[in-house]
Amino acid sequence: MIKLHCFGESGHSYKAALTLELTETEWEPVYIDFFNGETRTPEFRELNVMGEAPVMEDGDLVLTQSAVIQDYISSKTGKLGGRSAAERRDVLRWMFFDNSKVSAVAGPLRFLMNFLPEEKRNADVIAFQTARLLGSLKIMETQLEETPYLTGDSLTIADIACVGYLFYPEPFGFDRNDFPHIDAWMTRIEGTKGWKHPYDLMPGSPADRA
Numbered sequence: 001m002i003k004l005h006c007f008g009e010s011g012h013s014y015k016a017a018l019t020l021e022l023t024e025t026e027w028e029p030v031y032i033d034f035f036n037g038e039t040r041t042p043e044f045r046e047l048n049v050m051g052e053a054p055v056m057e058d059g060d061l062v063l064t065q066s067a068v069i070q071d072y073i074s075s076k077t078g079k080l081g082g083r084s085a086a087e088r089r090d091v092l093r094w095m096f097f098d099n100s101k102v103s104a105v106a107g108p109l110r111f112l113m114n115f116l117p118e119e120k121r122n123a124d125v126i127a128f129q130t131a132r133l134l135g136s137l138k139i140m141e142t143q144l145e146e147t148p149y150l151t152g153d154s155l156t157i158a159d160i161a162c163v164g165y166l167f168y169p170e171p172f173g174f175d176r177n178d179f180p181h182i183d184a185w186m187t188r189i190e191g192t193k194g195w196k197h198p199y200d201l202m203p204g205s206p207a208d209r210a
Contacts, residue, residue, distance in 0.1 A: 001026050001027060001028055002020065002025060002026065002027040002028070002056060002057065002058045003027070003028055003029075003030050003056070003057040003058075004016055004017055004020065004027055004028070004029055004030065004054055004055075004056050004057075004069075005029075005030045005032050005047070005048075005053060005054055005055040005056075005057070006029050006030070006031070006032060006053055006054040006202050006203075007031055007032045007033070007034050007053060007202060007203065007204035008198050008199045008201070008202040008203060008204035008205045008208075009034070009115075009168075009198075009204055009205065009206065010032075010034065010053045010054065010202075011103060011106065011107055011110075011164040011165040011168065011198070012052070012053060012054060012066040012103065012107070012164065013032075013053045013054040013066070013198075013202060014164050014165075014167075014198040014201065014202065015066040015067075015069075015070060015103075015160055015161050015164040016054045016056060016066045016069040016070060016073075017029065017054070017198075017201050017202050018160050018164075018195070018196070018198075018201065019069070019070045019073045019074065019080065019157055019160050020073055021194045021195075021196060021201060022079075022080065022155075022160070022192060022193075022194045022195065023073055023074070023077040023079045023080060024077075024194065025073060025076075025077060029201075029202050029203055031202075031203040031204055032044075032053050032054075032204075033204075034053060034204075035115075035209060039051045039052065039053065047062065048062075048064045050064055050065075052064065052065075054066060054069060056069045056072070058072075066161070066164070067095050067098075067099060067161060070095070070157040070160065070161060071157065073157075074156075074157050080155060080156050080157045080160070081156060081157060082151065082156055083154075087151055087152065087156075090151040090152075090158070091151055091156045091157060091158040092158075093158075094150045094151060094158035094159075094161070094162060095157065095158050095161045095162075097136075097139075097162070098158070098161040098162045098164070099161075101132075101136040101139075102133070102136050102137070102140075102162055102165070103161070103162075103164055103165055105129055105132045105133045105136065106133055106165035106166075106172060106174070107165060108129065109126065109129040109130060109133060109172045109173060110165065110168060110170055110172035112125065112126055112129070113126060113170070113171055113172050113173075114170040114171070114172070114206075126173075129173075130172075130173035133172075133173055133174065134173065134174075137174065137179055137182065138179075140162060140179075140182060141179045141180075141181050141182050144181035144182060144184070144185045145181045148185065148188060149185065149188070150162060150185075155188075155189065155192060159185070159189060160189075163185075163186060163189055166182070166186060167186070167197060167198060168198060170206070
């Protein structure tokens with residue numbers, strides 16, 4: 001059985017976990033106690049020198065970075081990866097977009113606005129990152145006006161990558177009501193067999209630490 005080292009508050013973990021779930025892959029979560037410093041321990045660095053979540057173990061194979069894990073699961077199951085070489089390239093295009101323009105902004109922004117002590121929250125940084133995120137979401141909104149999913153008429157790992165942070169309830173500058181096509185896309189994803197909210201899919205949530 002695949003093991004996914006993850007925690008509920010991690011959007012990158014959610015991408016990997018949701019990919020496992022929607023491909024109907026047998027897996028189990030292994031909780032990472034991120035907020036008590038587990039990813040900085042020597043034991044975790046042996047598992048992942050980058051000190052990040054998620055980490056996937058499939059027998060002797062260990063993979064890190066959510067996009068790589070998603071690609072592996074898609075390739076192994078033959079699901080959610082695109083139906084042609086051209087579609088596959090488009091899937092990768094949107095995953096790279098997510099990596100640099102969406103999750104790379106939404107993740108730190110959500111952390112700054114919710115998990116960092118209030119006295120350390122820099123308003124100028126938050127405003128700058130919010131503007132960057134909204135600009136990227138407008139690009140997605142434009143695409144989703146043309147197609148039901150980012151790469152066409154079917155769900156792929158590109159959609160799971162780009163939506164990874166958008167289901168989280170904590171404020172980070174995004175309101176799905178401001179993006180009607182993103183909202184409809186998220187509703188379609190929510191209606192996919194096997195979909196679960198990140199706090200239902202993985203262990204660990206702000207409520208657990210309250």
